[in-house]
Amino acid sequence: MKAQILVLYKKGIGKKRIAQILGISKNTVKGVVRTDQAGPSLVVPGKSSSESCEADWSSSIDWEKVREELGHRYATIRCLHAEHAPAGDDYLRFWRELKRSIPTDPAERARIRFQHKPGQRVEIDYCDGIGVTDRKTGATKKTHLSAGVSSFSDYTFGEFSVTQKREEFIASQDRMHYFFAGVLPYLVVDNLKSGVSQAHIYDPDVNPVYIDYANHMEFAVLPARPRTPRDKPSIEGNIGVIQRQFFAETRNRVFYSLGELNVCFREYLKRLNNEVMKDYGVTRAERFATEKPLLKPLPAVAFETAEYRTAKVHPDCHIQVEKNFYSVPYRFIRETRLRMRNLNRHWP
Incomplete structure (x- = not known):
């Protein structure tokens, strides 16, 4: 040239x-x-x-x-x-x-650019968190960051937890919905065991307790394909932002409790959601305000967490659950298909 x-x-x-x-x-x-x-x-x-x-x-x-x-x-x-x-x-x-x-x-290199509609979809994911130090022993306990983001507005929720177990997984989502003050109809979830029992590219099995929670909140679960982060680009991008900003800001700070860590993180989320985004010229909070009227209202009653188990019926027509015995019809003797549902009321 x-x-x-x-x-x-x-x-x-x-x-x-x-x-x-x-x-x-x-x-x-x-x-x-x-x-x-x-x-x-x-x-x-x-x-x-x-x-x-x-x-x-x-x-x-x-x-x-x-x-x-x-x-x-x-x-x-x-x-x-x-x-x-x-x-x-x-x-x-x-x-x-x-x-x-x-x-x-x-x-x-080919990509599809999604044009998300307001009030339609939320994406959630986990990543490694920031360690919490015990004041007495000096030992550091590992944490996990649970984050959720509206696909349309990028309005972000997050909190740190000690595990990714089902109870904490559902409790974190409960707090996310109360943070949003409503429910979006579709929720894209990663393939952790608390949400998806068996990952599959075409026909994944969703955890039965999580299905109960989705039915209670009235949203549909959309499991992402295994090892396909492009199925949930909004949450992947926002977790990257959090890691580059909050994780970097607090790299030299020592947190002595999970509550202290989450209080600090909530202050950061306020800044993040109220920063002007370069691509849109408005904040995440301002974009979320336009889709908030489209959200479904929160349920009036709390969700009851169910614990599912399978049990074999004894010859005396009883099954045992947590040291208690329950009678069942005789025709189920030696059957293992019975599934017990033990309810525990869960408050956000």
Whole structure:
């Protein structure tokens, strides 16, 4: 391209006309001509000065090591740029060169951009949390971050818990719905055992207790496909934001209780939901306010958590549940298909 510009310019064709012929901007033509008129410089034979500089810059970076570190869970291109690129180097150039150096199939790069309707869908997911330290022993207990986000507005809820067990999983979602002050009709959930008993790309089995909860709240469960984060891009993106912001802000802080950690995180969520988003020019809270009237009302009664078990009927026509015996019809003797449902009232 640069050679063509110089050939046309030396033929006496004006810069504006050259830009029209080659379909480029006039400033690009001016820059090439200005560089040529500045005089010769040390270049690699057969290459322009800019190509030579580009080659020198590229060879100064260990791209193989960069690509290897990019596979790390929390590594970002911006972080790798700061560590491997020369001081003061342009981030965009580093990003383009890295993308060029990673061979990909064009089909793998194809994406579908979802246009989410307001008040339709919420996505939830877990990730590793921030450790809580015991004041007496100094031992650190692992936590998990449970987060939920409206697909339309990106309005975000989250809290830290000690486990991902079914009781905490459902309790966290209860608090999410009360945080939203309503229920969205579709909920996309990751394939953790508390929500999905058996993951499958076409026909997953949803946990029966979770089905009860979904029926109580009146939403449909949409399990994401296994190892397919693109099925829930909103929550994946927002968890990334939380990790880069909140996790980074508190990396040197010690939390001594789960309550202290969650209080700090709630303050962060207020900031996050009230920050202006670059793509929309409004905050998450403002976008959520437009879809909030479309949400279903919260149920008037609390959800009762059920514990399902299968039991074999004894010859005396009884089954045993938690040291208690219950009689059943004699025709079920030695049958194992009986499923018991033990209710526990659950409050958010």
